[in-house]
Amino acid sequence: MGKVHNSKSHKDLTWDYSDPVNGQSIPAPFFYDADIFEQEKEHIFMKCWHLVGHVNELKEPGTFIVQDVFEQSVIIITEKDGNIHAWHNVCRHRGNRLMNERRGKVGGMLRCPYHSWCYNLDGSLRAAPRTEHLDNFCKKDHSLRKVRMEIFAGWVFITLDDDAQAVSEMAAGAEEKMRKYLPDMDNVELVEETDVIVNANWKVIQENSVEGYHFVLSGPVHKDLAALIDFKGYTLSAYDKYWTYIGPPNKDVTHAYGMPLEGATWQTDSFFNIGLWPNTTFYSFPYTDMVGVFIMIPLTSEKSLLRFSYYAPKGRPVPEVTKAAIHWMNTQLGPEDIVLNETNQKGLHSIGFGSGRYLIDDSLPNQSEHLVFNFHKLCYQAIRE
Numbered sequence: 186m187g188k189v190h191n192s193k194s195h196k197d198l199t200w201d202y203s204d205p206v207n208g209q210s211i212p213a214p215f216f217y218d219a220d221i222f223e224q225e226k227e228h229i230f231m232k233c234w235h236l237v238g239h240v241n242e243l244k245e246p247g248t249f250i251v252q253d254v255f256e257q258s259v260i261i262i263t264e265k266d267g268n269i270h271a272w273h274n275v276c277r278h279r280g281n282r283l284m285n286e287r288r289g290k291v292g293g294m295l296r297c298p299y300h301s302w303c304y305n306l307d308g309s310l311r312a313a314p315r316t317e318h319l320d321n322f323c324k325k326d327h328s329l330r331k332v333r334m335e336i337f338a339g340w341v342f343i344t345l346d347d348d349a350q351a352v353s354e355m356a357a358g359a360e361e362k363m364r365k366y367l368p369d370m371d372n373v374e375l376v377e378e379t380d381v382i383v384n385a386n387w388k389v390i391q392e393n394s395v396e397g398y399h400f401v402l403s404g405p406v407h408k409d410l411a412a413l414i415d416f417k418g419y420t421l422s423a424y425d426k427y428w429t430y431i432g433p434p435n436k437d438v439t440h441a442y443g444m445p446l447e448g449a450t451w452q453t454d455s456f457f458n459i460g461l462w463p464n465t466t467f468y469s470f471p472y473t474d475m476v477g478v479f480i481m482i483p484l485t486s487e488k489s490l491l492r493f494s495y496y497a498p499k500g501r502p503v504p505e506v507t508k509a510a511i512h513w514m515n516t517q518l519g520p521e522d523i524v525l526n527e528t529n530q531k532g533l534h535s536i537g538f539g540s541g542r543y544l545i546d547d548s549l550p551n552q553s554e555h556l557v558f559n560f561h562k563l564c565y566q567a568i569r570e
């Protein structure tokens with residue numbers, strides 16, 4: 186049997202991105218090659234910031250969220266004084282993983298399920314049974330190890346890279362844009378978190394979300410979304426390490442997500458999206474009172490975990506139109522895109538493809554794929570330059 190097209194490594198594969206308008210798009214192996222995936226893991230995901238959640242989820246002492254980054258696991262937990270800390274989620278005795286739930290709440294300490302070493306919420310070792318008679322055993326040598334954390338615009342991020350540029354520098358200007366469209370952002374609570382496994386490279390999912398070319402040209406649910414906005418005014422803008430895509434409202438609509446708008450309340454009537462390098466997007470659907478988050482978490486070169494989180498203002502019922510929008514995203518728009526993500530992933534392997542052409546056209550700004558190119562370039566630069 187002859188060698189199949191995809192079996193050779195592309196670890197040194199290059200791409201000439203000097204002419205996005207007339208040149209070729211990033212070559213297909215960047216979306217499936219296992220060696221390139223390892224390079225992304227090392228140069229992108231071990232260095233970038235990962236969104237954990239909103240500070241409001243971590244108000245109560247002892248509340249924790251566990252954030253995994255490939256084999257690494259981090260526990261973000263609130264101390265009695267309200268300070269939030271991030272620790273490597275591993276016991277200093279023999280390396281057992283401490284907490285295995287995604288979210289939870291403990292009393293005053295973290296106990297390792299193996300030999301019951303116990304840690305205070307400030308990371309210090311409180312007790313290590315039977316170690317009293319060990320020579321040279323000093324509890325203070327065995328505190329949990331710290332992970333770098335930053336709170337940006339009320340959102341908690343962690344990074345495994347102590348040299349990473351701060352989120353506030355990387356995304357300078359982003360907070361102002363978020364607050365303009367998401368005025369309730371400081372007062373939100375998590376309503377729902379849904380994880381979906383998608384058989385596609387994380388970049389296939391990302392590139393789908395940063396272009397409007399497919400809005401009226403793919404499936405029926407996308408057309409419904411396009412109808413809620415003034416699609417001609419859809420604007421996609423690249424900044425240094427973040428990007429926005431914003432659709433002003435179509436003021437003529439009377440219904441959205443199958444619900445009448447009459448009497449409804451919302452915090453924004455626009456379709457607002459902001460993506461932070463590399464894989465976190467905050468957004469709001471038109472006529473809703475929510476902050477949506479979606480994150481494309483890479484699992485393998487051809488499998489991703491797509492995490493949909495929905496936040497709504499605390500202390501009041503979620504408006505019916507907003508609830509309908511969340512349901513619509515989970516059951517209609519999301520699935521319509523996921524089918525495209527998975528058929529796209531399959532097609533990328535074809536010996537009949539290789540690479541393609543971006544639709545980059547200033548005369549069609551709402552459908553131009555300049556953000557797709559911008560994203561591909563950032564990914565390429567991160568692993569090759």
Ligand code: FES
Pocket residue numbers: 276277278279280281297298299300301302
């Ligand atoms: S590995 Fe945690 S107490 Fe032994």
Ligand SMILES: [Fe+2]
Pocket residue numbers: 393394399407522
């Ligand atoms: Fe889409």
